[in-house]
Amino acid sequence: MLASSFWDLDSWAKIFSIIAVLIPALLAIYKYIKRKKKKIIVSNAKPNIAYFTDRIAISEEIFKELQRSNEGRMFQIFGSPGVGKTEFAKLINMAVNYNCQTKDEEDFISSIGYKKEKNVQAFFIKCENKDTYHVAIKNIFELLLINENSDINRTSAAHFIIEKIRKKKKTLFIFDDIKSYVEHDKFCDLWNEITNGLKKLNSNSECTFILFYSGLLEKKEANNNIFKISSIQNLEEKYMVEYLNKRNISLDKNEYDKLFALTAGNIQMLSLIADKYNKEKCFEINYKNLNDITELFYNYITEDEKTTFKQILSLCVSKNEVFISMLGLLNGPHNPVIIDQFDKLETVGLIRKNKNSSYSVTESLLLPAINKEFQTVQLNQTRVLDLVQQMQLMVENEIVHEFIQPMKTDAKLIEILDILKKNSDSKNYTATLRISYLLKNVSQLKEQIEEIDGGSFYEKLIYFVADASIGYGAYKEATEEIKTNTNYYVLRPETVTSENFDVIFLLGNLFHLQNQYTKAIEHFKIMSESKNVKESLYYKSKCYWGIAHCYRHIGNLDQAIDYYENSITICELDIVQTKAIYIKCMNELNNIFFYRNEKQRFSFDHIDALIEEGNSVADLSTNKYKAIEQGMKGNFDNAIKLIDETIRIYEKKSERLQFNLLFEKGELLRRKKDFKQSIEYFKKSLDASLINGDKNIELYSNLGILSVEFECNTHYFTKSKEEQFKLLEHCLELCQSEEEDVCFELGKQHVMEMRDILNANGPSFYSRILPLF
DSSP: OHHHHHTOHHHHHHHHHHHHHHHHHHHHHHHHHHOOOOOOOOOOOOOOGGGTTSOHHHHHHHHHHHHHOSSOOEEEEEOOTTSSHHHHHHHHHHHHHTOOOSHHHHHHHHHTTOOOOTTEEEEEEEOOSSSHHHHHHHHHHHHTTOOSOSOSOHHHHHHHHHHHHTTSSEEEEEEEEEOOTHHHHHHHHHHHHHHHHHHHTTOOOEEEEEEEEOTTSOOOOOSSSSEEEEEOOOOOHHHHHHHHHHTTOOOOHHHHHHHHHHHTTOHHHHHHHHHHHHHHSOOOOOOOSGGGHHHHHHTTSOHHHHHHHHHHHHHTTTSSOBOHHHHHHHHSSOOHHHHHHHHHHHHHTSEEEOTTSOEEEOHHHHHHHHHHTHHHHHHHHHHHHHHHHTTSOOOSOHHHHHHHOSOOOHHHHHHHHHHHHHHHHTTOOHHHHHHHHHHHHOHHHHHHHHHGGGGHHHHHHHHHHHHHHHHTTOHHHHHHHHHHHOSOSSOOGGGOOTTTHHHHHHHHHHHHHTTOHHHHHHHHHHHHTSHHHHTOHHHHHHHHHHHHHHHHHHTOHHHHHHHHHHHHHHHTTOHHHHHHHHHHHHHHHHHHHHHTTOOOSSOHHHHHHHOOSTTSHHHHHHHHHHHHHHHHTTOHHHHHHHHHHHHHHHHHHTOTTHHHHHHHHHHHHHHTTOHHHHHHHHHHHHHHHHHHTOHHHHHHHHHHHHHHHHHHTOOSSOSSHHHHHHHHHHHHHHTBOTTSSBSOHHHHHHHHHHHHHHTTSSOSSOOSOOOOO
């Protein structure tokens, strides 16, 4: 029976069918186990090590910061065009990934004292597009093998990045050639999200961002200690000689001196010249200054090619990017001759080709060439603007071309200022900053502008330039702009006129933004004593508002109320003329009474009736005060909804006032007893204050965090009672000015109340509203 069943064909057929299924399955499992896991793409960007004859000091500085830091950092690197920023970015990438392949590379890394670290990785990201941030996110996702759509919100992007880097000891993201300050805040916010996310996971992983800015952007000082800011300079003459020796070029002392005078030690220019020398084996240096550098390249091109280059310059004044088709419009029908000319100009080094098939003037040659050919560039603007008017040609910022055009009638000057004002109102500062850049670096242009209308046009221009710097948080640069180009830093009442009121008031506002409240109050008081101010309801009400605003910030509320009421009385004499000031005064005065738990003086129905445009500055700021009122009534959900709607609009406008709203939301959530969410928003507010250097927001963000910890008896942010005491000591320091006078009177009072809670000399938690005035 057994034998017959053993040889039963049906049984064997079943066995074979089972084996046929099992073998492929086992093979698949084996292949899966043995599969090669995809590795994160290594960044192999490497520098031309010959550039690094004098970069030891800055290399040591940055690498020491990278190795001694216990937390991630943000670095900002500036430098004029052609100083070698890209090569330095590649150097950091090479050193951290330790992919040295030559003895020179190894020797340099050894000379700066950098030691290879385990489980550390760097990623080099070239920013080719003006939409730097979104392109950078896409590149990061590709490098980290994140299979998600990169066009997502910041929090989601940070989450995916954290998942990929959290097991690393340290990760560096190196962003090269960032072309706009607009992108700066987006990178800051992303870095904050990643850093805070790693902390939440109790990960020891560090994330560092290094931002290398385009040479066309001037150095912007930080208002905080989070950023490490460095500048790369041109070579000193001795290092220029060393660099040329590495390129096998040997000249006599006189020729070296001439070359240094001509190039100012600019590494990109020297590299171009070295290339030519190695081809020609010799050339004479007969030029005396930087603006003549283009003559050296003109020796290798025809007159027609020079004409084409000058036309390229004329288009690149607003943005250093041009397409061949644009030259076809200026030069006549598109033809192969222009293409050949572009090829020749690229070959000799005057222009370079970009990835998107456009061309740019070699960065280090752009300003010398514009200075050299300024008259031609200026005359060409008429043809450029004619084509723009006919809608045949598109340029990045038409107003820049209008500004350079030689003939400026009164009507044209008014039009230029009107456009700059509209740009300022819409928070679009690109054209204004470009104009500022040209004014500072093209001497003939500045001379022409200073002579217009006895200099009054130039002063009005300085207002918009300073305002643009404020828009990007560059308060020191904005102050210096006014100080250098006007005589208003030391102010007298008789100095103030209707022509200069805006720029003088802006200077007072800059003192306030930099926490110099006493100086700001004195400045506005001197302005208010001016005969011209006294005769104008608008000017007088605005000066009184400026004084009240400062008193409110430092907590001198009674004095603030007096000046608000004076300003409101003046506004009510002519509401049409003073409407913007009137709305500000009513909202801010109401806020004082909210804090004092007293009835507000002005109803929101009255204020809303004066607001003409939705989502305007007046409308959005009123939303904040409405939310505070709703919170005082216990209507927290309505209040938070108002704050959220306003934050979304501010984010789209890149409006710095959004940071105040982060605190207000944290405070509403605290009083709603949603403590975990409250802590999150106080942290966001704190991070924003550290980036922007706002001591008032930093103070109250810290007090908000501590008040939540006291009420919950939980260390969300600090780790012990001792740390809470240290944080309160820091808060007390924030209440002091540099001269050790109390800066925030009300803030000091709140700090002392918190200290009593911590010392168990008062209630167990802080029950009052925390006001961010």
